[in-house]
Ligand SMILES: NC(=O)C1=CN([C@@H]2O[C@H](COP(=O)(O)OP(=O)(O)OC[C@H]3O[C@@H](n4cnc5c(N)ncnc54)[C@H](O)[C@@H]3O)[C@@H](O)[C@H]2O)[C@@H](O)CC1
């Protein structure tokens with residue numbers, strides 16, 4: 001059976017992997033993006049016009065890295081930040097520098113009717129409050145359009161542990177869970193809005209004798 005993790009457990013395993021094992025953030029991000037490429041290539045996804053919606057934290061950096069890999073694979077892709085990129089964390093800024101050096105196209109605003117596929121890299125396990133009002137409006141509008149949405153790690157708006165909706169949720173057709181499925185996507189609204197859940201190994205190392213709260 002799939003091992004489920006809470007948000008805190010996922011963070012503890014990520015921290016161990018980076019701080020104790022010594023795998024860098026960029027390695028994990030690249031692996032998350034590559035795992036997503038593999039899922040997209042193997043599945044029946046229309047990749048004729050991909051829109052990556054990226055947030056300002058590490059879920060966003062996965063999205064920016066993915067936009068670069070899609071562009072390098074000659075798949076038409078546009079990268080759009082949700083929020084002011086000047087306030088993005090350093091990982092996002094480093095990924096953006098690489099994406100721009102490779103010529104990834106950016107948009108400030110998009111008509112959600114246009115993309116054949118939307119990648120949700122807005123919020124991941126770090127979500128700790130209701131989505132900002134403007135974002136709630138945006139995801140509700142996007143939900144009204146018959147787009148295919150692939151969520152990175154967890155759909156934006158779902159609490160990784162409780163599965164509750166924090167204000168609004170961007171409903172996904174597929175959720176690619178990095179390392180482990182988050183318990184919040186196995187219950188209630190989280191389950192209902194995650195679509196098909198595909199767990200992908202990104203090289204996280206679980207400490208010996210780690211106790212998972214869900215066995
Ligand atoms: N930490 C790591 O080593 C890795 C993280 N990964 C990705 O990173 C994600 C987690 O990244 P982060 O912890 O940076 O968090 P997120 O990218 O989910 O969120 C970014 C930040 O936004 C802020 N925030 C939370 N709720 C908010 C709200 N309602 N309104 C405004 N701001 C809010 C918080 O400060 C949070 O840290 C995972 O889901 C996964 O996709 C993967 O790249 C693998 C490695």
Ligand SMILES: [K+]
Pocket residue numbers: 059120121122123124151152153154155156
């Ligand atoms: K997401």
